[in-house]
Amino acid sequence: MTSDEFFKKNKNKFDIIFLDGLHTYEQTIKDINNAAKCVQDDGVILVHDCLPKKIWNQIVPRLYGHWNGDVWKAIVEARTYNNIQTFTCIADHGLGMILKRKNNNILNIKNKDFKNLKFSDYYKNHKDFMNPITYEQLKTIILN
Ligand SMILES: C[S@@+](CC[C@H](N)C(=O)[O-])C[C@H]1O[C@@H](n2cnc3c(N)ncnc32)[C@H](O)[C@@H]1O
Numbered sequence: 375m376t377s378d379e380f381f382k383k384n385k386n387k388f389d390i391i392f393l394d395g396l397h398t399y400e401q402t403i404k405d406i407n408n409a410a411k412c413v414q415d416d417g418v419i420l421v422h423d424c425l426p427k428k429i430w431n432q433i434v435p436r437l438y439g440h441w442n443g444d445v446w447k448a449i450v451e452a453r454t455y456n457n458i459q460t461f462t463c464i465a466d467h468g469l470g471m472i473l474k475r476k477n478n479n480i481l482n483i484k485n486k487d488f489k490n491l492k493f494s495d496y497y498k499n500h501k502d503f504m505n506p507i508t509y510e511q512l513k514t515i516i517l518n
Contacts, residue, residue, distance in 0.1 A: 377401070381408035389414050393470075394422035397443025398434050399489050403451050406472065410458060415474050418516065424449050424504065425468025429493045442467055444489075446496055450503045451488040453481035462504040463512045471512060479505065 375383075377395045391409040393402065402421065409419045423442035426432035431442045449470050452460040456477050463469040481502060485491065496503060507515065 377405050377408070381405075381412070384412055387412055387414050387417075389417045391417070391419045392422070393419065397423055397441060397445050399444045399447040399451075402443075402445045402448035403488070406448055406452055410472070410474065413474060417474070419470075419472040421445060421449065421470030421472065423467045424462045424470040425464065425500075425506075426493075426496075432493060432496075440467070445470075446504065447488045447491050450481065450483070450491060450496075453477075453503065453505060454483060454486070456480060460505060461507045461512065461515065463509055464506050465509055468504070471507075471515075473516075481505075 391413050393405045393409060395401065395405065406419065406421065413419050423445045426442040426446060430437050431440055432444050432446060434444050449460060449462060452458060452472060457474070459473045459475045459477050459479070461471045463471055500506070
């Protein structure tokens with residue numbers, strides 16, 4: 375079933391939710407918001423494909439080769455929420471990590487039209503936008 379159908383029916387709470395479905399901004403931000411409602415308070419949401427290496431890896435619709443889609447824009451939006459903390463582990467194709475904690479590092483961004491952010495914005499601002507962390511940092515953050 376689609377993630378929308380799943381979240382509509384679901385009544386369970388989860389420790390871990392892994393989002394790796396339709397790699398568009400619109401679907402991913404919906405998946406993140408739905409997942410935030412059914413992850414345990416001390417649980418974690420992981421999001422695949424957050425760090426596209428090249429412009430063509432993130433073009434919607436898919437061109438060719440490895441496709442990350444514009445998932446990264448959903449991470450940028452999640453970074454502006456005050457009720458979750460969002461990081462991106464530099465692993466594989468970029469693994470978003472979202473925790474249900476007060477956001478003490480809110481992304482301050484003037485352009486709230488996340489869908490229309492450009493790859494050049496990401497290229498210039500990826501450290502602020504994505505809040506990148508190493509795997510070692512991820513382990514420390516999750517345990518604290
Ligand atoms: C990149 S693959 C990841 C598959 C899986 N994580 C794995 O490792 O085998 C993306 C998958 O999401 C599915 N998909 C596409 N749109 C979806 C949607 N709206 N809801 C749920 N899954 C979707 C695709 O059919 C595909 O199987």
